[in-house]
Amino acid sequence: MNRLVYLVHAVLLAAFAFAASAKEAEPRLLLKEIAPGVFAHEGLIELTTQANEGAIANIGFIVGDDAVAVIDTGGSVREGRRLAAAIAGVTNKPIRYVVNTHVHPDHLFGNAAFDSPGVTFVGHANLPRALAARGAFYLSSFRRLLGEELIDEVRIIPPTLTVDDETVLDLGNRELVLKAWPPAHTDCDLTVLDKKTGTLFSGDLVFMRHVPIVDGSVLGFLRLADALAAIPAKHVVPGHGPLVANWPQALEAERTYLSHLVKDLRGMIKAGEGLGTAAQKAGQSERAKWQLFDDYNPRNATAGFAELEWE
Amino acid sequence: MRASFLSSLAGGVLALAIGFAGDGNAQSPAPPDPWPSLAGDLFHDRPMQNGDSLIALEAPYRAEDAALVPMTLRFALPQGDRRQVKRVTLVIDQNPAPMAASFEIGPNSGLTSIATRLRVNDYTNVHEVAELSDGNLYVVEKYVKAAGGCSAPAGKNPNEANAHLGEMRLREIAATPNSPSTPALREAQLMIRHPNNSGLQMDQVSHLYIPARYIDSLKVFQGDDLVFAMEGGISISEDPNFRFNYKPNGAKIMRVVARDSGGKEFRSEWPIGGEM
Numbered sequence: 001m002n003r004l005v006y007l008v009h010a011v012l013l014a015a016f017a018f019a020a021s022a023k024e025a026e027p028r029l030l031l032k033e034i035a036p037g038v039f040a041h042e043g044l045i046e047l048t049t050q051a052n053e054g055a056i057a058n059i060g061f062i063v064g065d066d067a068v069a070v071i072d073t074g075g076s077v078r079e080g081r082r083l084a085a086a087i088a089g090v091t092n093k094p095i096r097y098v099v100n101t102h103v104h105p106d107h108l109f110g111n112a113a114f115d116s117p118g119v120t121f122v123g124h125a126n127l128p129r130a131l132a133a134r135g136a137f138y139l140s141s142f143r144r145l146l147g148e149e150l151i152d153e154v155r156i157i158p159p160t161l162t163v164d165d166e167t168v169l170d171l172g173n174r175e176l177v178l179k180a181w182p183p184a185h186t187d188c189d190l191t192v193l194d195k196k197t198g199t200l201f202s203g204d205l206v207f208m209r210h211v212p213i214v215d216g217s218v219l220g221f222l223r224l225a226d227a228l229a230a231i232p233a234k235h236v237v238p239g240h241g242p243l244v245a246n247w248p249q250a251l252e253a254e255r256t257y258l259s260h261l262v263k264d265l266r267g268m269i270k271a272g273e274g275l276g277t278a279a280q281k282a283g284q285s286e287r288a289k290w291q292l293f294d295d296y297n298p299r300n301a302t303a304g305f306a307e308l309e310w311e
Numbered sequence: 312m313r314a315s316f317l318s319s320l321a322g323g324v325l326a327l328a329i330g331f332a333g334d335g336n337a338q339s340p341a342p343p344d345p346w347p348s349l350a351g352d353l354f355h356d357r358p359m360q361n362g363d364s365l366i367a368l369e370a371p372y373r374a375e376d377a378a379l380v381p382m383t384l385r386f387a388l389p390q391g392d393r394r395q396v397k398r399v400t401l402v403i404d405q406n407p408a409p410m411a412a413s414f415e416i417g418p419n420s421g422l423t424s425i426a427t428r429l430r431v432n433d434y435t436n437v438h439e440v441a442e443l444s445d446g447n448l449y450v451v452e453k454y455v456k457a458a459g460g461c462s463a464p465a466g467k468n469p470n471e472a473n474a475h476l477g478e479m480r481l482r483e484i485a486a487t488p489n490s491p492s493t494p495a496l497r498e499a500q501l502m503i504r505h506p507n508n509s510g511l512q513m514d515q516v517s518h519l520y521i522p523a524r525y526i527d528s529l530k531v532f533q534g535d536d537l538v539f540a541m542e543g544g545i546s547i548s549e550d551p552n553f554r555f556n557y558k559p560n561g562a563k564i565m566r567v568v569a570r571d572s573g574g575k576e577f578r579s580e581w582p583i584g585g586e587m
Contacts, residue, residue: 187467216468
């Protein structure tokens with residue numbers, strides 16, 4: 001009897017060891033050091049699929065003298081683990097902060113890969129509420145996109161350190177300025193500025209090549225461009241698009257898109273058009289400039305129409 | 312009606328729980344069609360006829376934004392049909408609370424079309440059921456594909472909706488090539504600021520549900536004549552919005568009384584019928 005118990009234990013231990021080593025062996029995410037101590041991974045300009053494992057957003061991390069801050073964790077726990085493996089390949093300093101730039105799954109479904117006692121999750125003051133409102137729905141709807149294996153390990157982990165306006169994180173001789181913005185891309189957008197190198201992680205307040213997505217306020221998004229442009233950064237890691245771009249020129253294409261969309265929508269509201277028609281017609285003059293345009297522009301037009309009706 | 316609505320809400324919560332539990336395999340066979348039992352529950356097993364020749368439901372094949380899916384209910388009886396449309400109900404089969412809205416149509420309103428905006432959680436059939444003055448029920452159906460990606464059937468800017476809670480606007484739609492407004496049948500749009508919280512959203516930290524608060528009753532009058540009365544639920548989008556037509560009866564005001572599930576009442580009125 002005892003031998004049987006030992007045998008079962010041994011088999012279980014071997015299984016755990018195998019599982020653990022499989023996790024450690026996760027291939028490292030491809031990184032680029034875009035400035036001294038600032039690393040980022042370029043997401044694909046695609047919709048989330050099982051094949052791309054949700055790795056469609058630009059994500060990264062910053063290394064200080066004492067600790068590391070991760071900025072967004074990717075669209076699956078697997079991507080998060082691959083980011084963790086890449087960090088371990090660069091530094092042995094501990095990860096102290098995981099910053100989520102907003103509520104969307106491609107930026108925070110990897111959180112569970114970093115969940116350990118020494119790590120503080122950081123987000124906009126509205127992020128916990130947004131996760132409460134959307135988390136369960138995302139877990140359900142992304143099952144179809146990511147497949148069972150990838151979604152089963154995703155956990156919604158809300159921030160415990162929240163930012164109302166501005167917060168500075170010190171990684172040891174390296175200060176990060178976290179700024180919470182009014183509703184724009186979402187109602188919980190947060191940017192991270194590395195003062196040392198002038199690198200701005202904009203989250204999805206900056207889209208390039210990938211058509212912008214409006215899930216907060218189209219007017220807020222458009223107006224924010226001026227405030228963002230005033231950030232004293234040298235270059236930006238946009239939420240989607242090239243890994244790094246000049247600042248503030250990176251904002252121009254997005255600003256043009258949003259202003260055309262708003263102008264079209266205002267005209268259609270004035271003319272008494274319905275929401276369904278506006279969704280198909282507004283913003284179409286921008287179509288040739290953007291990838292994934294047909295996937296997101298009708299949605300932006302829909303949200304924008306409902307917002308601008310209240311002007 | 313209210314009791315049956317609440318029971319359908321409770322049934323919906325159960326359906327949601329089963330939906331989450333049963334969603335374990337993306338490749339699993341399609342779940343059984345919920346419509347037969349929904350129709351039985353909501354309409355007390357009364358027989359339904361195909362309504363294609365009497366009523367129409369406009370809905371996009373693909374929901375662009377899960378939080379804002381435009382749908383239009385049309386119910387113009389052919390000339391010579393002397394019956395009246397008494398009630399029109401919109402059911403979104405796969406939503407947590409499938410009965411989205413039920414509209415009582417004012418007998419003298421001339422109303423033949425109502426457009427509103429819905430939350431759509433999943434790939435779903437949508438049903439429009441009209442009850443006529445002779446007691447017959449007619450049904451039409453549309454299939455709507457759920458929105459993809461990071462779209463969610465939740466509020467975008469709840470602070471804004473809460474800050475202006477209950478604010479209402481009425482807009483008379485002028486006759487243009489895009490609007491069928493005529494002196495005999497005018498068109499108007501009613502907008503209400505309200506977050507229309509579903510109550511199905513669990514706080515991941517406290518594991519408490521964010522309380523439901525939504526417009527559950529709405530009455531629109533032209534003078535003293537009812538245009539329509541709605542009983543609504545959590546499938547109606549944030550900032551509920553209704554575009555409808557009506558036959559002018561000479562009254563000088565349009566009056567609205569709305570009530571939310573928290574018991575708060577919102578009233579407003581506007582002058583109507585000026586030159587357009």
